[in-house]
Amino acid sequence: MRRWPAGLLLCTLAAAAAAPAQPTPTPKPAKQYTLVEVRRLSPCENRGKHNIYVKVVDANGNGVNGIWVVQAVAGNLGQVLAKRRTEQKDYWLMNPENGRVTFDMFKHGQYVIFISEDGVTPASTDITQALHSAFADEANCPDGGGGNTLYHNSFSVIFRKNW
Template sequence: MNTREFQHLLIGMALIIGAFIGFTMLMSHPLAGAAGQSWYAFDFYADHHHPAPTSTPSPPTPTPTPTPIFAQTTMDAGGGTFTPLTTEPVTIHFPPGAVTTDTLIGYTRHLEGEPGRLSGADRYFALTASQQGQPLTQFERPISLTIALPPDHTLISSTLGLYWLQGTAWITKGISVTDRSRTSLSAELDHFTEFAVLGRTNRIYLPLTLKDYPRPFYMLNQLRKLTACENMGNHHLYIQVKDAAGEGINDIPVEIRWGAGAGDNIIAKTKTDINYDGNVQEGIVVFTMFKGTYAVSILDGDGQVGSGITADYQVDEYCGEALGNSLYHASFELIFQQGN
C-alpha cells in the first residue's frame, strides 16, 4: 500500500468514526417539538421510544343508594285495610267515615333515620294522603296502624312508641299506642307524615361491665274520692302521672282493670286533657267507671297499684241542693309520681 492509499484509508476511517459518534449523540439527545412533545431524528427510533401517553384514571363507581319501597292505594268512605306489600311490616286500617271521598294513600319505607337519644327498630316509613291532588292533613276518625317488629331488635318492649318527625325532632303528640309487645306495636293517629318505631335499648355496655337500665318506680301519692261539689254526679277515674319534679308526663301507658278475665282491662296513654277541676293538664287519663271494683297501675315501670276503687256503695252526698255523689256516681283522683 503506497502513501496515497494509506491516507485515503485514514480519511475513510475518520469519516466512519465521526458518523458513528454523531449517530450516538442523536439517539441520546431528542429534539424538542411543539407543545413540549419530543421525537428523535430517525423515524424508526421514534416509533419505538416515544414516551407513552399517560391515561387519566376513571373515577370509582359510587355505591348505588337503595331505592325506597313505595306502594299506594285508593281508600273511600267505606274504609278498609291497606297492607302496602306482602314484604312490608305495616298494616293500615281505615274505619268507615275516616275519609269522605276517594283518597289516594301512599306508603314509602325509608332507610334508618336519626332517632336521637332513643333507638330504632328498623321501622322508618312515611304515609301520605291526598284528595284530587291536594294533601289531606286531617282525618274524620283516627287511623289504626299495626307494625310488625323484627325478631332480633334489642328495645325494651314497655318503652316502644310510634313517633313522628316534626322538623328534626321525633315526637308522639297526637299518637295513642293501643297495644305493644316484643313482636308488634299498634297505635292510632290523626294525620300522616314520617313515622318511626323507637324505644330504649335493653342495656348499655361499659368496659367489662354489663348493666340493665332501671325501670322507673311510680309511687301512688294520692288516691281519694272527690267531694260532692268536685264530682257533681260523675263516675270517673281522674288519673295523673308526674315525673320526679312534679310535672305531668304524657304518653305513659296506664292499665285500668276491673276483673281477672283477659278482656277485663284497658290500657290508655296519658295525654294533655281536662282534669276534674276544669284545668287542662299534662299526664292525664280520664276513664268512665261503671259497676265493679277497679285497680290502676303504670305499665312503664314498677311501683304501687291503686286498688279497691268502687262506686257501688256510695251514699248520697249533696253540694248545696244538688246531688253530687250517689249510688254508682262517685269519682276518684289518683296521682302517680316517679321516684328519684
C-alpha cells in the same frame, strides 16, 4: 410505755368533731312509679260522675305525657279493661294539664289502676287498691250541681315517676 402530751388527745377529738359529716345519699325508690294519692272525690268535686281521674307526675310535680296507664279488673291484673297514654287533657277540673287520663267506672265494677311499659303488664309500679262507685248517697252540693249518689262516685289517683 410511751406517754403522750395531755393536750394531744383533746386536739385530735376536737379536729374529728369539726370535720363536716358526709351527706347520706338518698336511697333510690324501690319502684319507678309510686302512688302518692288515691282519694274519693267529695260530692261537690264529683257532681254525679263515675270516673277515675289519673295523673302521672315527675319528682317536681309536673305532669308526664306518654305513659301507659291501665285499668284492670280488681283481683285479675291480666283482665285489662282499658289502657290509655297520659296526655294534656282533663275531664274533671276542665283545665288541661299534662300527664292526665280518665277511666269510667260502672255499676258493680271493681277496678285497679297501674302503670305499664307495654299497655298490658304492670311496670315497676304501685297498684291501687280496688276502686268502685258503690257508696251510699251523700248530700248534694249547695248550688244544686249534683253530688255523690249510689254508683256515681269518682277518684283522683296520682302516680309519681321516680326515675
